[in-house]
Amino acid sequence: MTAPPGGALGAAALPAAGLEMAVDDPSLLDADRLMVRFGARFACRDVSVRIWPGEVIAVVGESGAGKTTLLDCLSGQRAPDSGSVRYRTSAGGIIDVHQESEMVRRRLQRTEWGVVRQNPRDGLRLDISAGGNIGERLMATGHRHYGRIRAAAADWLERVELDVARLDDLPAQFSGGMQQRLQVARTLVSAPRLVFLDEPTGGLDVSVQARLLDLLRRLVAELDLAAVIVTHDLAVARLLADRMVVMQHGEIVESGLTDQVLDDPQEPYTQLLVSSVLRV
Amino acid sequence: MTDTAHAATPGLAGYNFAYLDEQTKRMIRRAILKAVAVPGYQVPFASRVMPLPYGWGTGGIQVTAAVIGPEDRLKVIDQGADDTVNAVSIRHFFARTAGVPTTTRTQDATVIQTRHRIPEAPLQRGQIMVFQVPIPEPLRWLEPREPETRRAHALADYGIMHVKLYEDIAHHGQVATSYDYPAMVAGRYLTAPSPIPRFDNPKLDRSPALMLFGAGRERRIYAIPPWTPVESLAFEDYPFEVQRWSRPCALCGATDSYLDEVVIDDQGNRRFICSDTDRCEQRRAEAAS
Numbered sequence: 001m002t003a004p005p006g007g008a009l010g011a012a013a014l015p016a017a018g019l020e021m022a023v024d025d026p027s028l029l030d031a032d033r034l035m036v037r038f039g040a041r042f043a044c045r046d047v048s049v050r051i052w053p054g055e056v057i058a059v060v061g062e063s064g065a066g067k068t069t070l071l072d073c074l075s076g077q078r079a080p081d082s083g084s085v086r087y088r089t090s091a092g093g094i095i096d097v098h099q100e101s102e103m104v105r106r107r108l109q110r111t112e113w114g115v116v117r118q119n120p121r122d123g124l125r126l127d128i129s130a131g132g133n134i135g136e137r138l139m140a141t142g143h144r145h146y147g148r149i150r151a152a153a154a155d156w157l158e159r160v161e162l163d164v165a166r167l168d169d170l171p172a173q174f175s176g177g178m179q180q181r182l183q184v185a186r187t188l189v190s191a192p193r194l195v196f197l198d199e200p201t202g203g204l205d206v207s208v209q210a211r212l213l214d215l216l217r218r219l220v221a222e223l224d225l226a227a228v229i230v231t232h233d234l235a236v237a238r239l240l241a242d243r244m245v246v247m248q249h250g251e252i253v254e255s256g257l258t259d260q261v262l263d264d265p266q267e268p269y270t271q272l273l274v275s276s277v278l279r280v
Numbered sequence: 281m282t283d284t285a286h287a288a289t290p291g292l293a294g295y296n297f298a299y300l301d302e303q304t305k306r307m308i309r310r311a312i313l314k315a316v317a318v319p320g321y322q323v324p325f326a327s328r329v330m331p332l333p334y335g336w337g338t339g340g341i342q343v344t345a346a347v348i349g350p351e352d353r354l355k356v357i358d359q360g361a362d363d364t365v366n367a368v369s370i371r372h373f374f375a376r377t378a379g380v381p382t383t384t385r386t387q388d389a390t391v392i393q394t395r396h397r398i399p400e401a402p403l404q405r406g407q408i409m410v411f412q413v414p415i416p417e418p419l420r421w422l423e424p425r426e427p428e429t430r431r432a433h434a435l436a437d438y439g440i441m442h443v444k445l446y447e448d449i450a451h452h453g454q455v456a457t458s459y460d461y462p463a464m465v466a467g468r469y470l471t472a473p474s475p476i477p478r479f480d481n482p483k484l485d486r487s488p489a490l491m492l493f494g495a496g497r498e499r500r501i502y503a504i505p506p507w508t509p510v511e512s513l514a515f516e517d518y519p520f521e522v523q524r525w526s527r528p529c530a531l532c533g534a535t536d537s538y539l540d541e542v543v544i545d546d547q548g549n550r551r552f553i554c555s556d557t558d559r560c561e562q563r564r565a566e567a568a569s
Contacts, residue, residue, distance in 0.1 A: 103435050110439075125443070129450055132443045139446065140439025146449055146515040168450050 338496030
């Protein structure tokens with residue numbers, strides 16, 4: 001696709017320069033001491049995470065550990081009670097995600113970021129055709145050529161291994177695994193640099209999971225994507241992630257290279273988590 | 281458009297001019313001023329209960345009552361026709377409550393209240409069009425949540441509307457929306473032009489007349505001031521087009537007007553006639569003389 005020709009959101013350019021990050025630190029996203037409380041309970045407590053370009057990082061932990069809350073903060077969907085999330089735009093500027101206007105945040109979420117949700121019903125418009133779903137991000141960023149939008153949608157349908165003949169079918173008629181792949185296509189069509197995936201394989205049976213993981217691994221490598229994957233499935237982390245962080249009660253208890261954490265867990269909680277995996 | 285104590289019709293002394301009390305008219309005028317200042321933006325207003333049901337033009341009547349003065353001349357149309365029940369009733373209503381002269385001739389009217397059409401005769405400077413609007417929110421069928429649609433307007437985030445047009449073309453080969461066709465007003469607010477046919481959309485663009493839209497049930501007023509650019513949404517390779525008919529009007533022979541299909545007998549025979557009765561009659565009178 002060519003550069004967006006304008007449109008309301010397209011016109012709201014991201015700042016080319018802003019806050020300063022150290023020049024020798026090319027990290028893409030820098031979350032610093034995030035805090036989120038629900039009443040007396042912490043969902044995130046002093047959570048700091050850094051993501052470098054092209055890196056896949058997994059956030060693991062049992063349900064209720066604060067994984068999804070952390071993802072919502074990182075992706076600008078929830079403002080933390082304190083702490084900051086800084087992002088380096090493709091133009092090279094640094095922006096403080098939660099201090100920016102909603103317009104800039106939305107533009108980020110439509111262009112440089114993408115979110116794949118656990119339940120495809122939350123991430124797709126079920127009453128709109130597969131093609132319309134994939135094309136929405138393009139149209140929201142100012143693309144106004146029906147033929148080109150449709151061609152891009154067909155191309156992406158093929159890339160996620162869906163039948164191009166189903167371009168005009170409703171996602172409601174797709175299986176769970178197909179819906180999830182459609183959601184991936186819908187997210188990646190605008191060529192984001194950073195993707196947030198919330199339990200992308202949750203609720204799928206294992207053979208479908210395997211195909212989706214293959215697809216994600218291939219696309220992440222092909223497109224040089226950075227990704228944050230929230231999962232409770234350690235096998236998913238092992239397969240996709242370069243690095244991982246382990247969360248418990250809203251805090252990061254251990255982090256490091258995926259193989260290192262999984263093969264030689266240091267913290268008691270991580271050891272428990274790793275030893276809890278069923279082996280067949 | 282000044283308010284004068286109204287005593288033109290015996291028996292109505294004590295009523296305010298044009299039915300509404302002065303406080304209400306002031307409130308509506310404030311909403312109208314704001315709407316004119318921010319073209320296409322839906323201004324909330326405290327819609328009153330009117331002596332006719334919602335959906336019959338309560339919003340339009342309130343706007344008309346707020347802007348009409350004794351020196352105005354009112355025309356009311358419903359589906360383009362001056363002689364349908366709704367149009368006749370509303371015209372009589374204002375003839376009684378405001379004592380203003382009424383007309384069916386578009387050229388002679390200073391205020392035109394309308395449902396579903398913009399007259400075929402070109403509007404002039406100084407005229408006010410008042411639209412009766414059922415659903416003022418163009419995104420309503422795509423996004424049912426009001427906070428979400430308001431946020432979309434605030435951020436000019438209208439991608440979803442193009443998704444709707446995309447779906448139309450994908451399924452029907454063309455944009456199937458034939459009335460209430462969404463338009464961008466002054467390049468900023470996406471606006472529902474009320475249920476006028478898309479045939480009338482080009483008449484909104486840079487019109488010399490002031491366009492006021494009143495939605496009584498939904499409690500919204502919005503406006504398109506004179507000379508405001510109004511652009512109907514479209515794709516580069518599927519440009520906006522108005523409806524066309526393959527035959528002229530069966531009564532006056534016009535080829536450039538919006539035609540209604542009328543079944544004329546029990547055999548299913550039908551003919552196409554102008555929906556704008558005033559224009560049709562004027563053309564026939566010209567042809568006869």
